[in-house]
Amino acid sequence: MPDVAKYGPWAVIAGGSEGLGAEFAKQLAGYGLNLMLIARTPGPLADTADSCRQLGAQVRTVAVDLLDPESVWQIMEEAADLEVGLLIYNAGANTCRQEFFDADLTDVGRVIDLNVTRMLELVHHFGRSMRARRSGGILLVGSTAATYGSMRQSVYTGSKAFSRLFAESLWLELRDYGVDVLELVLGVTRTPAMRRAGLNFEVPGIPVAEPADVARAGLENLANGPVFIAGDNAAAVQRGSGPDRAAIVLGGHRLMQKLIGAARRDVSADPDR
Numbered sequence: 001m002p003d004v005a006k007y008g009p010w011a012v013i014a015g016g017s018e019g020l021g022a023e024f025a026k027q028l029a030g031y032g033l034n035l036m037l038i039a040r041t042p043g044p045l046a047d048t049a050d051s052c053r054q055l056g057a058q059v060r061t062v063a064v065d066l067l068d069p070e071s072v073w074q075i076m077e078e079a080a081d082l083e084v085g086l087l088i089y090n091a092g093a094n095t096c097r098q099e100f101f102d103a104d105l106t107d108v109g110r111v112i113d114l115n116v117t118r119m120l121e122l123v124h125h126f127g128r129s130m131r132a133r134r135s136g137g138i139l140l141v142g143s144t145a146a147t148y149g150s151m152r153q154s155v156y157t158g159s160k161a162f163s164r165l166f167a168e169s170l171w172l173e174l175r176d177y178g179v180d181v182l183e184l185v186l187g188v189t190r191t192p193a194m195r196r197a198g199l200n201f202e203v204p205g206i207p208v209a210e211p212a213d214v215a216r217a218g219l220e221n222l223a224n225g226p227v228f229i230a231g232d233n234a235a236a237v238q239r240g241s242g243p244d245r246a247a248i249v250l251g252g253h254r255l256m257q258k259l260i261g262a263a264r265r266d267v268s269a270d271p272d273r
């Protein structure tokens, strides 16, 4: 059970309406924390808020698109009277699935806005007061996609690599201030968003985790930063971090083709390689 006195009385979850985000919310409500939940779609946001209220939590919802730079001001305003002891930045996604040179730079920039810029802004805001109070926790949701480069995910993989190194650095900066920092690294997790994206959950050799188990593992390991790899993916991350990058990237590419299922150019068959 996480340290409720340290991470309360309020937790802010960016991306707290469904799947993994909803599991974080419900589990934290069960532990006795109050919640500010952020997401775009009002329906699932209201449903998750109701479930958390039934568990005894006070809940505020903020329906904003984190791609909108103004969203951060709205979140800060809504949280102005709250003591926030825990920030979870869960709202990430690969919002641009084209190859880099086919993509519009504006769309590429949105991947950075959602996965990097908004995260930095919210961490800076809430983390500063945690440091001043010498108490709190910051959980960033990362990905095994950060282990090696991947076609049509060139910016997303980079953004998640950024997230991990950022978390490790903050962990160093904050450990003498009583503020825990954790990068929770996810492999394939059976969330509604991934179902909608058409991910193949049946690829042999790729473990598929359930959102409730991943959320529990993250909350239980908040104090064991800087990184926790969820869902039986630690060995794969270790293998994918070796020095033979060409072999690793090509092997990862073949795996991604099975996982994503859509037609992809097979770089291993490219005569230029």
Ligand SMILES: NC(=O)c1ccc[n+]([C@@H]2O[C@H](COP(=O)([O-])OP(=O)(O)OC[C@H]3O[C@@H](n4cnc5c(N)ncnc54)[C@H](OP(=O)(O)O)[C@@H]3O)[C@@H](O)[C@H]2O)c1
Binding pocket: 014, 015, 016, 017, 018, 019, 020, 021, 022, 038, 039, 040, 041, 042, 044, 064, 065, 066, 067, 089, 090, 091, 092, 093, 094, 114, 141, 142, 143, 144, 145, 186, 187, 188, 189, 190, 191, 192, 193, 194
């Ligand atoms: N699921 C996987 O297999 C997997 C694997 C590796 C890493 N991850 C990482 O895990 C995290 C959660 O992924 P997920 O989508 O599968 O899980 P999720 O937690 O089930 O859903 C994402 C949450 O973020 C919100 N959100 C998404 N885009 C948003 C935006 N622009 N503004 C505000 N809220 C937004 C969604 O609500 P709305 O859509 O209503 O806004 C939802 O509440 C992400 O950081 C992702 O990169 C997932």
